[in-house]
Amino acid sequence: MTDTKDTQTSGLGFMGQRVQRVEDDRLLVGKGEFVADVLPEGVLHAAFLRSPFPHATINSINVTAAARLPGVHKVFTGAELNAITNPFLPMFMADGVYTPLYKCMSDEKVRHVGDLVALVVAESRYVAEDALELIEIDYTELTPVGTIDQALEPNREQLWEKADGNVLGNLSDSFGPVDQVFSRADHVITRTFECPRQTNQPMETRGTVVKVDKATGHLEIHNTSQAPHALKWALAAMLTDEGGIKNFGKFVRNADRRQAFTAAAKDFLSKNKESLKAQDNAGQVSQLKKDKSLLKHQGKMAMGLLASTDYPTVKAGDIGGAFGSKGPITREDVAVAAAAKKLGKSVQWIEDRVENLMDGGQAREEQFTISMAVDSDGTLRGMKVDFVLDQGAYPGFPISSLIIPLLWKLYMPGPYNIEAFELNGQIVATNKGRVVPYRGPWANETWLRERMLDVVARELNITPADLRAKNVMREGSMPDAFITGPTIDETMSVAKTFDRALEMIDFDQLEEDKAAAEAKGHRLGLGIASYHEAAPGPPNFFSSAQPGSDMLLSEDGRAEIQADGRIVMYTSQSPHGQSHETTYKQVAADEFGVPLEDVEIVWGDTDRTQFSFLGTGGSRGGPLGAGVMRMTARELRRQVTDVAADMLEAASSDIEIIDGNIHVAGVPAKGITYADVAAKVATDKRTTSGPVFTEQMQYDGVGNGGWSVATHVAWVDIDLETGLVEIPRYLVVEDCGPIINPGVVDGQIRGGVAQGVGAVFYERHHYDEQANLLSTTYMDYLVPTAMEIPHIDIEHMETLTDGENDARGTGEGGMIGAPAALTNAVSDALGVEVYEQYLPPYRILELAGVIDR
């Protein structure tokens, strides 16, 4: 099955092996360092007062009694923290979209249950929470916006006064001759679908520990961040407290800063010339039409960044999962940092689970109306989709939920040949928690399309498998690009996974099993779903969504050999369960020809790693993160080989390195070590410590595809008495190219599918029509247990390309495919169409006609 090319491995051959995780040597013995474990001497503890109302104005706030409580160091009102911080600004804008600016606290109006009103810093979390109860606030309730339908009502109370009602964005785009295709196709089939709110729910909540250096005032922030560098820059900007003019003066007087800035700006401009040229200013125009204050704040923060010589240090240690939720920078991050800076004392804030359910990250509350134009023989012709996305109250930062429809635009037609596609829709604000990226943030395009394909198949009286087989893009007739723009190469191998999946389904057995199930009052069904995802995608991927939006996407990395011979690799990723340390050691050890333990991986510390806007996200850790580790390691090996060749009086081309032994080929007994080479260079350089070899690179991946693809097949067995669903078999046939570590890849796939199972059968983040959150505990929001998640069979295809580092990401796919395969299976089992993603037992019984709706 695996026909890994020779070029994919070198040295000791760790690539492709199921290497056990080095992380486990600390994590399984209780020696990890998670954010809550960071308790510097004398640290104070913070707790937020949160709004009990979904929508209200704040008339007055009285903190006198709370501030007097023994053990309380300071009670900050929202206004006090807002006065010393700058707002969250839109970083990514698009035509037709308005992104409200907001501050770290709410001082006049609250917009969701759990909105931040005051912050107590005390000697313990217990005392801080006592003080919260002593704060008196007078609210006037406003009419809440609890549903998408309410958000679309023209005269509803507005969350954001500068918006058009509660609509924040109108997006529209089309590809191909839509009208012509829809007027000429034999059939146009239209259906409406909806997905309820979900939440990421990593087992570790968010947290931040801000250490303040008493002598210098320097902030060192330990944070559960997927993107520590973005957090560092955002905090540096948002904590800028002096005026722009004063800071500009400081900058002008500081020659070192000026020179550094000029060099960095030149570097940025030259690297991003094409992207900058491609950008239009339509997004900024849309934003400024609504709110011109953007320019003023941008100016102040930019001057602050220019003048400051002391940016915070951000450190991410061990992180207990995220699934996208710990990428965005949050209001709590800013508020706690501002409070610690103001007090000059270290402060820890650890979110509790109720807070996490209220505002730790929510996702996927979306409605769609889809029309498919199709000919009677099953040929797909065109697709039109209208959507409404419920972004909650506050836009995500630095990337708002705007990114989701932009990705839908590229992905929605899927891996099928199609002539025309149109997408229209709205982003609305409601009185709910923040929408964040959640594992395949765009995943509902796959759910919608794959569910609709089954509907269409049934309408045309052909099988779902036949409909897909007829339309899936195949080698031989593969276009060079999707009609939505992104280019295609051999990594777009969905057809391979689909064909293999069909081979692995025993359709005769399925009929027998269906009959057997029916005989005992059950219903059995099978569902198929295919998808492709950009992991990392082709070079034109993001620019296809919006011209010029492909900046800041390179992956940086650095390799060093220290004077004592130690090999140290610095990644800009921020791992939180993906086993980067193990897999990057595999890649680097192979390149250097050394054992795993000879390589150290450094991550998460902004003082030691290169800048990365994204950190860990977007399924980039395998293709780009490991890629830059490999390329920097290779370059250092070349340099080491040259020095070793001199030392061994041989030609560089004759040098071999095996198990750390650097020798002339065929003469291993006369070998030297990395330590010997490092010592020689250190002596020559008259140094005894620090790096003697260093290589730093930016890496953008290979090829014109970078697609990670899969076909999922779900079997469901439904008990018509209880409405409970069992999953007797679940199959994933996937192609993520060459696998670095199958244990890690399989884990990512299974974990993703498990979240998909949760989304369909157990998890609904439930707000009532008045925007009150009903699922505020794990008794209400049901994360599946070992009893609910089935075995998952995984078949790997491993299509290789001519390029190196052509591993494709696999972190998100499980969750992209699963909801579609599972709902298709339920539909097949019950013989009814399913138009919603969440199917708890009562809904299953309604669909089956066992109980009335």
Add this chain to the structure above:
Amino acid sequence: MSLPSVNAPIGQTLPISVTINETAHSLDIEPRRSLADVIREDVGLTGTHLGCEHGVCGACTILVDGEPSRACLMLGVHADGAEITTIEGLAEPDGTKHPIQEAMKQAMSFQCAFCSPGFLMSTVALLRDNPNPTEAEIREELSGNLCRCTGYTSIVEGVETAVTLLGSSALGSTGDQATGGVA
């Protein structure tokens, strides 16, 4: 164990004696302080994790007098006189992993591993009471622990591997527990 009054005024402390991982501790703690906070912050054993603080996720599971218990649902004062084992108490003093820890590593059971202390402590109790559980029994016994990363199969495999390792060590064989590296 006798339960002291938990209605003491805020700030007042009560003395307790508790043995954690075979080390005796005499502590003065506020009656309202949770056992989890006592273990993590007062004793400094941060291997016990808090995931939900309302008794559902199981990340804080420890052994209290041998029984798996939620450290977030107990007050520190309730542990007066108790013998407690936490994740830090499983490995040998020289750092050699407990067979269950070794098994979970071999099976690549976890990802972020935030939940792992709870799973490991639940597994210690499970395999002590039922050394050869079926897969269904493992899944049921571990259903009081939530993991969001793995989809559980690898954890179940870890328990099955532990059965093998514990079986071979019970027979006096040291097994090949320190393979590390490539499996």
